[in-house]
Amino acid sequence: MALYAIGDLHLSLGTNKPMDIFGPKWENHTERLRAAFSRLEPEDITVLCGDLSWGMDLEEAKEDFRFIGGLPGKKIILKGNHDYWWSTVTKTMAFFAKNGITDINILNNNCYFYGGDAAVCGTRGWFYEEETGSDHDRRILDRELLRLESSLKAAGDKAKYVFLHYPPKYGAYVCAEILDLFLKYGVRMCCAGHIHGKSLQNVFEGLFRGVEYRMVSADHIDFTPLKILA
Numbered sequence: 001m002a003l004y005a006i007g008d009l010h011l012s013l014g015t016n017k018p019m020d021i022f023g024p025k026w027e028n029h030t031e032r033l034r035a036a037f038s039r040l041e042p043e044d045i046t047v048l049c050g051d052l053s054w055g056m057d058l059e060e061a062k063e064d065f066r067f068i069g070g071l072p073g074k075k076i077i078l079k080g081n082h083d084y085w086w087s088t089v090t091k092t093m094a095f096f097a098k099n100g101i102t103d104i105n106i107l108n109n110n111c112y113f114y115g116g117d118a119a120v121c122g123t124r125g126w127f128y129e130e131e132t133g134s135d136h137d138r139r140i141l142d143r144e145l146l147r148l149e150s151s152l153k154a155a156g157d158k159a160k161y162v163f164l165h166y167p168p169k170y171g172a173y174v175c176a177e178i179l180d181l182f183l184k185y186g187v188r189m190c191c192a193g194h195i196h197g198k199s200l201q202n203v204f205e206g207l208f209r210g211v212e213y214r215m216v217s218a219d220h221i222d223f224t225p226l227k228i229l230a
């Protein structure tokens, strides 16, 4: 059994959204994802860090969820800024059940335990800069902080691995409140996505204040899930 992470599948099996907006690197990306996932075992778990489907609602995203559900192993999903289909957990799980889509769980104010002593925590996160952010941004960040803290609290004394869509440390930017929560709850690792193409040159990866940061947007890791824990 292993824990993996990958963000930003940006699937469009039901919507025909061209991926060349992200550049030639994305050619045949759905097939490349399928090939990379084929090496996973049924008991493996992959956290999908947002921007899953271009579908505007659950119905439009259905084929993308069939694809995700059909990949080997279990999947834990969280919200990205492009997940317009996002609905309540109850409605989404009912939609999956109705359409025979299995092995997808939702990370939202909760956590999932992994092995004997690890926990998968997380939420979407947000970019918010004190000088330039609006009141609206501030409110979104405050909500995300509450969601993250609920998730971390639910993990109790387990080793905490956090998965976000927005990286809380990127270039010169740091989201102090999110990093404070990491310190308060002794988070070990933070994986995030959202960053693509040329912007990837500013990602931070490595150890910072005791937390290991990794960027897992699909084009950064060659559309191959990154192993987080064996």
Ligand SMILES: [Fe+2]
Residues within 6 Å of the ligand: 051, 080, 081, 082, 165, 193, 194, 195
């Ligand atoms: Fe994104």
Ligand SMILES: [Fe+2]
Residues within 6 Å of the ligand: 008, 010, 051, 080, 082, 194, 195, 196
């Ligand atoms: Fe994305």
